[in-house]
Amino acid sequence: ETGVTQTPRHLVMGMTNKKSLKCEQHLGHNAMYWYKQSAKKPLELMFVYSLEERVENNSVPSRFSPECPNSSHLFLHLHTLQPEDSALYLCASSQRTGGHQPQHFGDGTRLSIL
Amino acid sequence: AQSVAQPEDQVNVAEGNPLTVKCTYSVSGNPYLFWYVQYPNRGLQFLLKYITGDNLVKGSYGFEAEFNKSQTSFHLKKPSALVSDSALYFCAVLGGGYQKVTFGTGTKLQVIP
Numbered sequence: 476e477t478g479v480t481q482t483p484r485h486l487v488m489g490m491t492n493k494k495s496l497k498c499e500q501h502l503g504h505n506a507m508y509w510y511k512q513s514a515k516k517p518l519e520l521m522f523v524y525s526l527e528e529r530v531e532n533n534s535v536p537s538r539f540s541p542e543c544p545n546s547s548h549l550f551l552h553l554h555t556l557q558p559e560d561s562a563l564y565l566c567a568s569s570q571r572t573g574g575h576q577p578q579h580f581g582d583g584t585r586l587s588i589l
Numbered sequence: 590a591q592s593v594a595q596p597e598d599q600v601n602v603a604e605g606n607p608l609t610v611k612c613t614y615s616v617s618g619n620p621y622l623f624w625y626v627q628y629p630n631r632g633l634q635f636l637l638k639y640i641t642g643d644n645l646v647k648g649s650y651g652f653e654a655e656f657n658k659s660q661t662s663f664h665l666k667k668p669s670a671l672v673s674d675s676a677l678y679f680c681a682v683l684g685g686g687y688q689k690v691t692f693g694t695g696t697k698l699q700v701i702p
Contacts, residue, residue, distance in 0.1 A: 479632070481632075516694075517692060517693070517694045517695075518679065518692040518695075520689060523688075523689060530688065531688070531689060565632050565633070567632075567633075572688045572689065573683070573686075573687070573688040573689075575621040575638060575640045575683070577623060577625075577635035577638060578633075578635070578690065579635070580625075580632030580633040580634070581632050582630070582631050582632045583631075583632050
């Protein structure tokens with residue numbers, strides 16, 4: 476059991492739709508992350524939250540909007556996406572940012588934009 | 590800045606043979622180094638890490654990695670490969686006061702029966 480749960484596992488949406496990805500961690504961690512994984516590209520860090528405060532935003536387009544209501548939950552709100560946004564979106568958590576504690580990943584949401 | 594390089598997109602090895610997946614890094618100061626594995630349709634799973642101390646680090650599933658400061662490398666090794674080891678392997682580094690981990694591009698390991 477991963478300790479980090481992502482829903483849905485698969486999502487197909489049109490470019491005009493609005494949807495949200497959900498991540499929940501049961502590990503008592505204080506930091507949560509969103510990554511984008513595309514084929515043949517490095518893992519891209521999108522957002523980092525530490526104690527529910529956003530501490531990193533790597534020039535991600537505004538059509539991606541994160542939300543962290545508490546230290547256990549992380550959302551990624553999607554709207555007006557582009558075909559190049561099709562990818563695997565991974566959520567991760569760790570005890571804190573900047574430390575040597577490893578990150579724990581969910582199994583991802585496979586997003587396809589029509 | 591910090592960076593990590595995995596020079597091989599794919600490594601093929603026969604079952605039962607030793608395997609090595611290469612990783613080199615660049616960071617200011619002392620690094621924290623990690624290896625993760627990703628099986629199909631799954632997220633990344635932590636294998637092992639180097640913080641300080643013994644240069645040979647042992648991890649899950651019989652994997653180990655050797656930290657070499659002079660060569661700035663952290664290669665992943667296993668004495669005898671299993672078909673079930675076939676997966677995507679990621680090296681990662683954190684150091685120099687950075688707050689975020691930098692991942693490599695991944696190496697696909699194919700163990701041939």
